[in-house]
Amino acid sequence: MLRKADSNFAFAVGAALLFFFIGGILTTVVPPLVDKSWSKPFENSDPSQGATGKLVAYTERQLKGRAIYVREGCWYCHTQQTRTLLADTVRSGWKGVRSPISTPDEFVYDYPHMFGTKRTGPDLSRVGGKYDTQWHRTHFRNPRDLVPGSIMPPFPWIVENPEEFTALVDYIQTLGRAKNWRPNGDYEK
Amino acid sequence: MPEDTSRVQASPSISAGGAAVVHEDTTAKWFLISSIAYFFIVGIIAVTIAAKFVWPQLLGTVQYLTYGRLRPLHVNGMLFGWLLAADMGLAFYLIPRLCGVKLWSEKLGVATAALWNVIVLGAVVMLLMGYNQGLEYAELPTWEDVLVVIAWIMFGLNIFMTIASRKYDQMYVSIWYIMGTILWTAFVYLTGNFAVLFATGVNQANLNWMYVHNAVGLIFTPIGLALAYYYIPKASNSPLHSHKLSMIGFWSLAFVYVWTGAHHMLHGPISQWLQTISIAFSVMLLIPVWAVVYNFFATMQGQWHQLRENVPLKFLMSGVVFYLLTCFQGPMHSLRTVNAIVSKTDWIPGHAHMAVLGAFSFFAIAGTYYTVPRMFKCKLFSDTLANWSFWFLMVGGLGFFVTLWLGGFWQGWQWNNVSIPFIDTVKALQPVWLVRFFSGILMFTGIVSFAYNILATIVGAKDNPEAA
Numbered sequence: 001m002l003r004k005a006d007s008n009f010a011f012a013v014g015a016a017l018l019f020f021f022i023g024g025i026l027t028t029v030v031p032p033l034v035d036k037s038w039s040k041p042f043e044n045s046d047p048s049q050g051a052t053g054k055l056v057a058y059t060e061r062q063l064k065g066r067a068i069y070v071r072e073g074c075w076y077c078h079t080q081q082t083r084t085l086l087a088d089t090v091r092s093g094w095k096g097v098r099s100p101i102s103t104p105d106e107f108v109y110d111y112p113h114m115f116g117t118k119r120t121g122p123d124l125s126r127v128g129g130k131y132d133t134q135w136h137r138t139h140f141r142n143p144r145d146l147v148p149g150s151i152m153p154p155f156p157w158i159v160e161n162p163e164e165f166t167a168l169v170d171y172i173q174t175l176g177r178a179k180n181w182r183p184n185g186d187y188e189k
Numbered sequence: 190m191p192e193d194t195s196r197v198q199a200s201p202s203i204s205a206g207g208a209a210v211v212h213e214d215t216t217a218k219w220f221l222i223s224s225i226a227y228f229f230i231v232g233i234i235a236v237t238i239a240a241k242f243v244w245p246q247l248l249g250t251v252q253y254l255t256y257g258r259l260r261p262l263h264v265n266g267m268l269f270g271w272l273l274a275a276d277m278g279l280a281f282y283l284i285p286r287l288c289g290v291k292l293w294s295e296k297l298g299v300a301t302a303a304l305w306n307v308i309v310l311g312a313v314v315m316l317l318m319g320y321n322q323g324l325e326y327a328e329l330p331t332w333e334d335v336l337v338v339i340a341w342i343m344f345g346l347n348i349f350m351t352i353a354s355r356k357y358d359q360m361y362v363s364i365w366y367i368m369g370t371i372l373w374t375a376f377v378y379l380t381g382n383f384a385v386l387f388a389t390g391v392n393q394a395n396l397n398w399m400y401v402h403n404a405v406g407l408i409f410t411p412i413g414l415a416l417a418y419y420y421i422p423k424a425s426n427s428p429l430h431s432h433k434l435s436m437i438g439f440w441s442l443a444f445v446y447v448w449t450g451a452h453h454m455l456h457g458p459i460s461q462w463l464q465t466i467s468i469a470f471s472v473m474l475l476i477p478v479w480a481v482v483y484n485f486f487a488t489m490q491g492q493w494h495q496l497r498e499n500v501p502l503k504f505l506m507s508g509v510v511f512y513l514l515t516c517f518q519g520p521m522h523s524l525r526t527v528n529a530i531v532s533k534t535d536w537i538p539g540h541a542h543m544a545v546l547g548a549f550s551f552f553a554i555a556g557t558y559y560t561v562p563r564m565f566k567c568k569l570f571s572d573t574l575a576n577w578s579f580w581f582l583m584v585g586g587l588g589f590f591v592t593l594w595l596g597g598f599w600q601g602w603q604w605n606n607v608s609i610p611f612i613d614t615v616k617a618l619q620p621v622w623l624v625r626f627f628s629g630i631l632m633f634t635g636i637v638s639f640a641y642n643i644l645a646t647i648v649g650a651k652d653n654p655e656a657a
Contacts, residue, residue, distance in 0.1 A: 009352070012360070012368065016369050017376075019443040020372075020373055020376065021376075022444075023448040024376065027447065027448050027450060027463065027466065028399050032388075034460070035460045035463075039389075039392060071319040071320075071321055072255060072319070073256065073258055077256070077257070081458055083456035084457075085456055086607075087604055091607060091611065104390060104460075106458070107389070107390035107391055107394075107458065110393075112324050113390055113393045114323070115458075117453065144246075149613075149615055150612065151242055151245040151622075152245065153245055153249050153255050153257070157252045
């Protein structure tokens with residue numbers, strides 16, 4: 001085969017594409033067919049199955065906030081996934097309660113997805129309800145005022161635009177909230 | 190035996206093209222010149238974002254220059270403005286020579302170069318304005334993606350028509366890799382920029398990672414290797430060790446790469462079985478890599494002494510070493526235990542830069558140093574400066590890679606110790622980011638000396654004709 005492909009143009013092209021498509025199709029088209037949780041929104045009312053709750057679609061304002069998150073590239077520094085690692089569940093947990101692991105069904109309405117690849121800042125997958133609006137206002141104006149040593153950039157143009165600021169915070173407060181995981185509904189507004 | 194013919198064909202004197210063919214190279218020249226300009230401009234952005242890690246307030250109140258907008262400009266600018274454009278320019282140079290015919294259409298080629306510049310300049314404006322689609326490597330808006338597809342078809346058509354009219358029956362391995370690049374890129378790019386738009390959540394992420402991973406694996410890798418396969422025998426004046434081995438490398442690359450996208454989400458919210466597949470295939474990547482690298486080293490056998498004087502060869506062979514290291518790291522990161530430490534840390538940019546800068550950009554720089562004097566029929570402006578550019582890039586690059594690996598590993602270690610507050614892990618990395626910044630300055634100095642050398646060569650071409 002090697003020798004044939006060596007000087008036969010059509011054969012080479014055909015083989016290169018065939019090889020590519022075998023792997024390509026098996027890893028992109030097949031998985032969502034096999035694994036339904038990729039496209040079915042999270043819903044659970046049975047506490048013995050883990051955190052209860054329901055994934056609801058974003059409101060218009062939350063989508064606006066999400067667009068700002070995309071525009072400002074927050075996702076280059078923050079991931080949104082609590083992985084199956086103990087450290088992740090503790091770090092995105094609250095007052096000793098470990099946060100639930102992220103599952104595909106929590107992200108069905110995410111467009112574009114914001115899983116991220118780099119944690120220059122902490123993971124945000126369960127940050128919804130961690131801080132109140134005033135905290136975020138101060139933090140976005142200059143993160144170092146609240147957290148000395150932070151390297152998060154300041155975002156004064158967001159804080160100075162009430163519409164954008166409210167939308168962004170509204171979105172941030174949704175993060176991880178499909179699963180109602182904090183005891184006694186202990187969430188900040 | 191094809192083995193023997195390959196030796197002849199790869200041997201520099203013959204594959205230099207039938208005596209009668211006169212190459213215009215206008216397209217290659219335009220691609221190379223614009224790519225070098227972007228290398229320089231985007232280099233400034235690179236240094237700026239490195240500085241922002243050390244001085245986070247820097248340019249902080251100018252929304253167009255915030256980190257989150259400069260970073261995609263840096264990534265897209267380097268990948269598409271510099272590296273891919275340089276690779277395409279060099280492909281336009283070497284394909285006609287390996288085929289022994291003229292380029293099919295210089296007019297089409299120059300139009301492709303012009304369109305490419307429109308795309309890159311459009312990208313600069315779009316990204317600074319914050320028009321970001323939110324998908325890594327696929328940040329650009331759809332109209333830009335359409336232009337990229339058109340440019341790619343123009344590029345592919347030109348190259349394929351040239352190959353179809355070739356004088357030599359047997360196709361040298363560089364031709365293979367460039368054909369593979371053109372075909373795979375088409376599908377990888379369509380998946381990553383169009384198919385993703387019809388998916389959400391994990392499904393979208395899976396398509397996105399398939400694209401991101403294969404942008405490196407099936408675009409930059411094969412075209413970079415095409416250059417290495419051409420320029421290593423050329424620059425060292427020795428025939429390629431084994432044609433057969435080069436084909437094993439090619440076909441295993443074609444088969445293995447595309448399966449590995451999900452390793453970007455190990456431990457994450459994506460099906461476990463898919464993670465396991467991606468790990469298995471990631472480890473198999475060692476096969477094509479070692480086949481390729483062995484071939485290059487064997488080609489150099491008895492020729493290593495040339496490294497002392499020969500700047501293109503220095504870039505090429507250090508690029509090969511970086512390629513080997515990167516592609517050793519990759520499979521290792523995909524092992525679950527290692528991944529639990531290094532994933533999402535600063536190790537990853539260290540790894541990524543070694544691939545795209547250390548390996549593939551080094552190949553492209555070597556190709557440019559080798560090619561530009563030949564295209565303009567003159568001597569290089571300064572061999573000494575070329576040597577300096579190598580050492581700046583090498584020392585800067587190593588400083589960058591090594592500090593980020595050490596720092597990233599340490600960072601991951603700290604994250605896994607939950608008694609350390611997150612902000613302390615940020616503060617701990619400050620010295621690492623400072624060294625990274627200074628390494629960046631060194632690298633940028635390397636870029637400047639490279640760009641200046643090439644520019645001066647072109648400008649002074651008429652006054653400095655090659656003796657022969």
